[in-house]
Amino acid sequence: MSIIIPANSAVGGGFEVANSIRFDDGSSSYLQKSASGGNRRTFTFSTWVKRSALGGGSSGYNTFFSSDEQATNSFRLTFSSDSSDDKLMTYFYTGSQQMQLITNRLFRDVSAWYHIVVAVDTTQGTSSNRTKLYVNGVQETSFSTETYPSQNLDMSVNQSGAPNRVGAGTSLYFDGYMSETVLIDGQQLTPTSFGEFDEDSGAWKAIDVSGLTFGTNGFYLNYENSSELGTDANGGTTLSETNVTAVDQSLDTCTNNACTWNPLKFWNRSGTLQKVSFDNGNLRAIFDDNGYNEYAFASIGVDTGKWFCEMKAEDITATGNTRIGVLNMDYTGTGNPGDQSTSVSYLADGQKRVGGSNSSYGASYTNGDIIGVALDVTNNTVTFYKNGSSQGSISITANTLYTFYSEDYASGGNKEISANFISPAYAISSGNADGNGYGNFEYAVPSGYLSLCTKNLSEALS
Numbered sequence: 001m002s003i004i005i006p007a008n009s010a011v012g013g014g015f016e017v018a019n020s021i022r023f024d025d026g027s028s029s030y031l032q033k034s035a036s037g038g039n040r041r042t043f044t045f046s047t048w049v050k051r052s053a054l055g056g057g058s059s060g061y062n063t064f065f066s067s068d069e070q071a072t073n074s075f076r077l078t079f080s081s082d083s084s085d086d087k088l089m090t091y092f093y094t095g096s097q098q099m100q101l102i103t104n105r106l107f108r109d110v111s112a113w114y115h116i117v118v119a120v121d122t123t124q125g126t127s128s129n130r131t132k133l134y135v136n137g138v139q140e141t142s143f144s145t146e147t148y149p150s151q152n153l154d155m156s157v158n159q160s161g162a163p164n165r166v167g168a169g170t171s172l173y174f175d176g177y178m179s180e181t182v183l184i185d186g187q188q189l190t191p192t193s194f195g196e197f198d199e200d201s202g203a204w205k206a207i208d209v210s211g212l213t214f215g216t217n218g219f220y221l222n223y224e225n226s227s228e229l230g231t232d233a234n235g236g237t238t239l240s241e242t243n244v245t246a247v248d249q250s251l252d253t254c255t256n257n258a259c260t261w262n263p264l265k266f267w268n269r270s271g272t273l274q275k276v277s278f279d280n281g282n283l284r285a286i287f288d289d290n291g292y293n294e295y296a297f298a299s300i301g302v303d304t305g306k307w308f309c310e311m312k313a314e315d316i317t318a319t320g321n322t323r324i325g326v327l328n329m330d331y332t333g334t335g336n337p338g339d340q341s342t343s344v345s346y347l348a349d350g351q352k353r354v355g356g357s358n359s360s361y362g363a364s365y366t367n368g369d370i371i372g373v374a375l376d377v378t379n380n381t382v383t384f385y386k387n388g389s390s391q392g393s394i395s396i397t398a399n400t401l402y403t404f405y406s407e408d409y410a411s412g413g414n415k416e417i418s419a420n421f422i423s424p425a426y427a428i429s430s431g432n433a434d435g436n437g438y439g440n441f442e443y444a445v446p447s448g449y450l451s452l453c454t455k456n457l458s459e460a461l462s
Contacts, residue, residue, distance in 0.1 A: 014198075015208050017048075017253040019223040020179035021244070022281040022425065023167040025053070025062070029248065030168035031221070031230040031239040035067070038158035038216035041122045044184040045077060045157075046194045047166075048206065048254035050113045050177040052282045053263065054086050064178060065118075066169035067157040075156045076169050077118050079107060087144065090118050090133060092155050099149040101133055104142045110263055110282065111299045113179075113254040115195055115204055121188035122153045136204040137191045158185050158217045166221065166239065177281055179223065179253045180206050185215025206254050210234070223249055250281065251423040251440060252453070259309070259404075259421040259452035261285055262299040267337055280418065280425035284314065287408040287415040293321070295337050296417065298404040300452045301329030305460045306376045308434065308449035309404050310441050312426055313348070314416035318366045320358065321409035322348035324417065326375050326382050326396065329403040338407050342397040345407070346371060346384040352394060362391030374446045377402050388443035404452075422451045 023029050045065050053062070063078040073094050080087040086108050091100040107114060117134040124130045127148040133140040149155070156162045166181055167174045182194065191204075193212060198205050209220060214234050221239070225231040226246040230239030252258035260282035266273040274294045277286040285296035298309075316322040323338055325345025331337050338345055339356035347353055352361035363386050365371060372385030380398045384391045396402070408415040418426055420441060428442040436459070439451035450456040 015206055015255070017179050017206055017222070017255040018251075020048075020050075020177045020250045020253045021167070021221075021223045021229050022177050022248045022250045022252075023174045024280055025173035025175040026279055027243045028168070028171075028173055029243040030173065031166040031241055031244065032163045033217070033219065033230075033237060033239040035158045035160055035162050035164055035217045037160035038185040040154040040156070040158050041152060042120065042186055042188050043157050043215075044117065044119045044187060044189040044193075045182070046115070046117045046184075046189075046191070046209075047181040048113050048115050048179045049174075050252070050254075050257070051079070051107070051110045052176040052260075052278070054108055054110065061169060061172040062174055062176075063169040063172040064167060064174040064176075066165045066172070067155070067159070067162050068165070068170050073156050074169065076172075077116070078169065078172070088116065088133070088135065088140070090131065092149060092153075097147055098153060099131055099155075100145050100147040101131060101140070101143050102145040103133070103140050104144050105135075105140065110176075111257070111260070113257055115191065115206070115254065117189075117191050117194065119188045119190065120149075120155065120157070122149045122151060122155070125151065127151075132188070134191045137195055137197060164217060177250060177252055180209065181221040182209055182212070183214070183218045184212065185218040187213070187215065247425060247427055249423075251438065252281070256438065257454045258423075259298050259300040261296045261419060265297045267293075267295045269334060283420070283425040284416055284418040285406055287410045287417075289410040289412065289414050293336055293338070293407055293409045296406045296419075297329070298419070298421070298452070300457070301401045301403040302375075302452070302460070303377050303399065303401045305378060306374070306449045307452050308372065308374050308441075308445050309452065310420040310424070310443070311371045311373065311406055312418045312420070312424070313365055313367050313369050313371070314418050314426075315367055316348055316415050316417065317408055317411055318348045318364070320347045320349045320351060320353075321411070322415070322417075323353060323407040324371045324373065324384070325353070325405060326373065326402045327405050329401045337405070342400045342402075344382050344394050344396050345405075346391065354394065361394075362386065363389075370442050372441075372443055372446075373404055374449050375402060375404070376449075383446070385443065422453050
């Protein structure tokens, strides 16, 4: 049995995180709280992040925490703007760089959750102790740029009137997920205040932080209040929301890592990569109007078990050129992936396509329809549902590593299909979980089928 799951996936047992927030840099979304005069020399910021895009994103940086007293007085925690490296960077700028740490290490896994801590205490006598950067419980010590702040330097974090911002800097937006976000005002803490190494796997995992002392401007965001995702779970002032709605609450968390579209996998068409664009946390695939079939591949592959997802036709061709289905995750050929012998798909014109051949199947679908895909790689079948109604079972090839996919041949403008692997990036009117209690789907999950997330995968592996 082989199941391809994201690297650094969450481990089972212990403290469970219920929700995360999904930031989309194209929507310019963020949370903000103005400081009221706290400790500008000593503070700690901790959060779990799952990136959705590499490079600097559309805004030039992928900033997930900042504090700006003014344009020339800025603190940042960000992934670097150079799309060729994707390093982790923190800095404080007041007309010139007063502090700057840029890792040599790259952070290019868009399927993994990273725990990142920056801990500052400029009162320390040793310069390298004044700013410490940690990833997954381990201190970063190898930097391409390494400039520490002068002793007793006041930074903009916790400065009276300065906005402490989550998910952005000034016009510099984060693209991805965040969970268990904490600001500590007045203490320089180590990662063990926020996480621990799992006794069995050795993986770094989250712990309950509710008992910490957060200080004057500190906060704890667990993103469990969908009506106000900026709610401080410690009881402090709610962070204001900009371009954030209840739809941005996600079940994809640092303790239950979920499947998304994989922005790093493309179809190689005769030496030319046919690239699909993604947004909304890698849940919406945007097929470019370039005259070719384009494919979106899910990030997790399975060859055992029963798995379910929903895909919404946001803006499709509504012909046989729009296809939703399953295929061999290992496929690397130059022919159309949807034509390979192991592929099975449900076409918008109501036909099915099996191994490159079309035949009659079910009802046609169009914009607004939701297609359920029930993949049974134990009994070698796939069943498609249109708005909750089964269109019938189709046989698939045994002993194949399958993944979900969607495809479109865009014409007359870009086309869009959104996936829901555990929670949607679009509004739904219902709310259905799988048999293990995971997921938030528009229609009932077929009996015995599960959403693609690490909690369910751990059971399949056991």
